[in-house]
Amino acid sequence: MTTDTTPALSFRRYPSTTALQCFETAARHLSFTHAAQELHMTQSAISKQVAQLEEMLNIALFYRTSHRISLTPAGKTYYLEVLNILKHIEVATTTLMSHTDNTEVLSIVSHPTLCSRWLIPILKNFNDRHPLIRLDIQEQAQPFFYEDQKVDIAFLYGDGIWSGMEALKLFDEHCIAVCCPAYLEDNLLSHQALSAGHATDVTLLHIRSRPSAWYEYFKQQDISIDGTFVGPCFDTFHTCIAAALHGHGIALVPQRLVTPELEAGSLVQVWDYASKGRGAYYMAYPLSHGRAHKTKVMIDWVKSVLE
Incomplete structure (x- = not known):
């Protein structure tokens, strides 16, 4: 005889998904009427589901007046948790429905x-x-x-x-300095000016995970430029590239990732140097x-x- 050794959950009183949906919709709209319209239920049915949920939890989720409802502090906390739970249920359900047994x-x-x-x-x-x-x-x-x-x-x-x-x-990663053609023309940048230390008035765009990238780029060329840590900072190369495309400054990005823009001419390489990244x-x-x-x-x- 096979014995199931999986520990049983000690708490068996769970609210129904209907009650959670009613609460989430009412909390989102702060209206039982609007919740009823969205869920195609009556207002009294929504109110009853929420009241039963509050009774089961033994805590008030809404403040109620004659004209409006608002979330209690406990209701606000519970709303965020319920929203997350319903999203997980939705993802799990649509994922299961989107493929066959052989997928x-x-x-x-x-x-x-x-x-x-x-x-x-x-x-x-x-x-x-x-x-x-x-x-x-x-x-x-x-x-x-x-x-x-x-x-x-x-x-x-x-x-x-x-x-x-x-x-x-x-x-491998080889990073190059790029900007839009208009920015290059406006700043009259050249490698000679860079070597002479005259390229300090331009805006250098940064990646948050690579705070010293510009410093290393110039150091590899034995060039000392002040202000290499000054400039807008972005989370990803994608947004940094977008900023360069819109003329916000010069981006130091992997050459392979901006090949389409370089071929189209929407970005140009500022200085004829590619720095080797520490990783790949x-x-x-x-x-x-x-x-x-x-x-x-x-x-x-x-x-x-x-x-």
């Missing part, structure tokens, strides 16, 4: 700029070739990969060494996932792109 979901995490400017383009026709593999791609601005993330493959920048991970090198871009995956069919398919796809 595999390949969970991918990638740095945002690498995702939009390299990964998405190389995945063209992937779905046509592999219709039974559904891609779930998340963007992550942080430079780290957390091992407890439920991810099959990660596209990362670093040294290629992550605990419990196998890594395939994609390409990699595709990494847990050692335990390496033999999975969906993982092997993506590895082969990326390798074919790199050939």
Whole structure:
């Protein structure tokens, strides 16, 4: 006889999803009437569901007057929690409904700029070739990969060494200084002026995760420029590139990630120098996932792109 050893949950009184939906909608609109209209229920039904929820919780979620309702402090806290719960239910349900029993979901995490400017383009026709593999791609601005993330493959920048991970090198990073043509003309920049230390009046755009990037760029050329740490700071290369396109200053970005703009002429290289980054871009995956069919398919796809 098989015995289920899974510990039982000690708390069995849970509110129904209907009650939670009624509360969330009423809290969002601060109106039982508007909640009733959105959920296609009567106002009294909404009010009754919320009242039963308050009775079960033994706490008031709303202040009620003759003309309006407002959330109590406990109601505000509960609203945020319920909203998160309902979103998880929605995602889980739509994910389950979006694929058949034969479909595999390949969970991918990638740095945002690498995702939009390299990964998405190389995945063209992937779905046509592999219709039974559904891609779930998340963007992550942080430079780290957390091992407890439920991810099959990660596209990362670093040294290629992550605990419990196998890594395939994609390409090295070479950063160049770029700006829009109008900014270049307005500032009459040249490498001679830079070498003479006369390029200090321009605006240098920064990436939050690379605070010393400009300093290292100039140091590699044995050039001393004051004010290399001054200028607008952005979370991603994507927004930094956008700022350069709109004439906000000069961006120091990986050359490979701005190839389309350079070819189109919407961005131009300011100085004829490319700085070598400390790391490179990699595709990494847990050692335990390496033999999975969906993982092997993506590895082969990326390798074919790199050939």
